[in-house]
Amino acid sequence: MEASHLGDDLTSIVVSHQQLETRIREIAADIDRDYADIDKPLLMIGVLKGAVMVMADLARAISIPLHMDWMAVSSYGHGTKSSGVVRILKDLDIDIKDRHVLIVEDILDSGLTLSWLIRNLASRGPASVNVMTMMRKPDAIKVQVDARYIGFDIPNEFVVGFGLDYAEQYRHLRDVAILAPHVYQH
Ligand code: XMP
Ligand code: MG
Numbered sequence: 366m367e368a369s370h371l372g373d374d375l376t377s378i379v380v381s382h383q384q385l386e387t388r389i390r391e392i393a394a395d396i397d398r399d400y401a402d403i404d405k406p407l408l409m410i411g412v413l414k415g416a417v418m419v420m421a422d423l424a425r426a427i428s429i430p431l432h433m434d435w436m437a438v439s440s441y442g443h444g445t446k447s448s449g450v451v452r453i454l455k456d457l458d459i460d461i462k463d464r465h466v467l468i469v470e471d472i473l474d475s476g477l478t479l480s481w482l483i484r485n486l487a488s489r490g491p492a493s494v495n496v497m498t499m500m501r502k503p504d505a506i507k508v509q510v511d512a513r514y515i516g517f518d519i520p521n522e523f524v525v526g527f528g529l530d531y532a533e534q535y536r537h538l539r540d541v542a543i544l545a546p547h548v549y550q551h
Pocket of ligand 2: 415
């Protein structure tokens with residue numbers, strides 16, 4: 366879906382699909398280099414559902430062997446602010462013991478979800494845990510999270526597109542755009 370199809374639901378595009386594509390290729394090259402010498406395939410863990418687009422594009426730009434698995438956690442419900450309460454809705458299928466794990470996230474906002482997830486995965490005995498996040502909102506951070514790979518720093522506004530939703534809508538928008546407040550302020 367193109368931003369032009371959404372009329373006044375979007376106020377502006379923050380990251381265009383061309384920018385996403387270019388940055389993903391750069392990050393894939395970094396990952397190829399950083400994990401060149403590991404003994405088992407890199408295990409990329411996507412956080413459903415927002416990370417589906419990032420995972421699909423990033424994985425296909427990577428050349429080293431890799432496995433993919435998915436987790437679903439919930440921290441937001443239908444609102445636009447993190448509750449800080451994280452629940453596992455779907456756990457991993459693959460045992461991550463002694464594996465090099467790369468968490469793939471759509472967005473690092475308050476950091477509550479990722480800091481919880483890193484702790485949860487670290488407790489399962491992996492060889493390493495790192496984070497790739499497509500977007501980060503530096504002004505929203507409440508808990509420090511070390512993300513090794515960061516796509517773009519963006520303003521502290523609610524955004525949709527490239528996997529990110531508002532009440533399940535707009536995930537298939539090709540760009541990342543600011544959602545007009547009139548859409549969620551009723
Ligand atoms: P926290 O605050 O825990 O948030 O770092 C992480 C999760 O919250 C969702 N999120 C957003 N979703 N537009 C969205 O569509 C946003 O601007 C936004 N900010 C946070 C997202 O699912 C992320 O994984
Ligand atoms: Mg979401």
